[in-house]
Amino acid sequence: MIRLTRVGKTYPDGTVAVHELDLEVGRGELVCLVGPSGCGKSTTLKMINRLIEPSSGTIEIDGRDVTTSDPVTLRRGIGYVIQQVGLFPHQRIVTNVMTVPLLYGESKAVARERAESLMSLVGLDPATYADRYPHQLSGGQRQRVGVARALAADPPVLLMDEPFGAVDPVVRVRLQEEFLRLQQDLDKTVVLVTHDIDEAVKMGDRVAVFADGGRLAQYATPAELLARPADDFVADFVGSTRGLRRLAVTPIDPALLEPMDGVTAGELGAAVDVDSTLEQALAEMMRQDKAMIGVKDGHRFVGVLTPAGVHHALRASLR
Numbered sequence: 001m002i003r004l005t006r007v008g009k010t011y012p013d014g015t016v017a018v019h020e021l022d023l024e025v026g027r028g029e030l031v032c033l034v035g036p037s038g039c040g041k042s043t044t045l046k047m048i049n050r051l052i053e054p055s056s057g058t059i060e061i062d063g064r065d066v067t068t069s070d071p072v073t074l075r076r077g078i079g080y081v082i083q084q085v086g087l088f089p090h091q092r093i094v095t096n097v098m099t100v101p102l103l104y105g106e107s108k109a110v111a112r113e114r115a116e117s118l119m120s121l122v123g124l125d126p127a128t129y130a131d132r133y134p135h136q137l138s139g140g141q142r143q144r145v146g147v148a149r150a151l152a153a154d155p156p157v158l159l160m161d162e163p164f165g166a167v168d169p170v171v172r173v174r175l176q177e178e179f180l181r182l183q184q185d186l187d188k189t190v191v192l193v194t195h196d197i198d199e200a201v202k203m204g205d206r207v208a209v210f211a212d213g214g215r216l217a218q219y220a221t222p223a224e225l226l227a228r229p230a231d232d233f234v235a236d237f238v239g240s241t242r243g244l245r246r247l248a249v250t251p252i253d254p255a256l257l258e259p260m261d262g263v264t265a266g267e268l269g270a271a272v273d274v275d276s277t278l279e280q281a282l283a284e285m286m287r288q289d290k291a292m293i294g295v296k297d298g299h300r301f302v303g304v305l306t307p308a309g310v311h312h313a314l315r316a317s318l319r
């Protein structure tokens with residue numbers, strides 16, 4: 001749905017921010033752009049909604065060249081969330097969210113209704129928060145207002161630049177999880193910029209790792225990226241604990257579980273759901289201080305997972 005072909009950006013002072021970038025983002029896909037500071041992630045994002053014009057190459061959305069689209073019409077179809085959120089400080093929260101529908105000619109009543117339903121969607125009760133001002137909200141709550149406002153025009157595409165960057169680690173994880181849940185229903189095409197590899201592998205269907213000079217070092221699924229870094233730069237960037245991180249992106253494979261035969265309830269402990277990741281299963285095993293854990297599909301036990309089974313599953317996922 002979004003296709004960048006040989007896109008380059010050289011700023012007037014000669015800085016090459018993006019170099020010959022080829023990148024495709026499928027409809028409904030969530031792609032994370034990750035990499036060290038200054039490697040061209042934000043520039044790439046801003047070229048998609050024409051806040052920055054590329055120096056070379058083409059950018060298409062649904063087959064239409066964005067550089068020949070009217071910027072105003074283009075941005076109507078693209079929500080944009082930034083770290084600083086950029087709320088109007090002297091306007092109430094609900095008014096901040098209403099801005100976009102009003103801009104597109106909705107009546108005040110419809111815009112307000114839409115704004116309130118979006119506030120509920122992102123977990124901000126309108127009865128409590130609608131009439132507050134931005135400074136009366138926590139950082140995490142302001143971030144949610146930013147997401148609500150970006151969704152207000154119901155755009156098929158969302159661009160997010162460090163959307164969870166300005167909050168503490170605990171709130172950050174909560175916002176990430178909320179957004180992933182939201183995305184399951186919304187099914188937007190999302191490009192999310194982050195410098196945090198953990199966030200990238202957690203959120204992304206695919207992850208694009210950028211290196212200095214705006215070069216794309218690898219574009220792959222989180223599992224592939226962690227298991228097979230394309231080069232030393234990527235291996236370094238994903239870090240020496242990538243083996244552990246793979247646990248979080250590898251689901252349980254029911255076909256590889258050991259049978260239940262002869263295992264007693266005492267040995268087993270409480271079960272995990274078959275949809276869990278290996279990390280969740282292992283964490284539960286540790287928490288219960290057991291050497292194995294049952295795996296359930298609904299109410300039915302489908303097998304047993306052991307630490308050796310986790311290792312086996314990690315290896316099998318590479319095939």
Ligand SMILES: Nc1ncnc2c1ncn2[C@@H]1O[C@H](COP(=O)(O)OP(=O)(O)OP(=O)(O)O)[C@@H](O)[C@H]1O
Nearest residue numbers: 011013015017036037038039040041042043044195
């Ligand atoms: N207006 C500009 N003029 C000149 N150079 C610029 C301009 N904007 C950005 N750059 C440079 O382009 C490069 C890429 O910047 P960009 O903001 O895209 O990086 P980034 O990967 O998003 O970085 P960060 O993670 O630190 O936000 C950097 O070297 C930056 O200094």
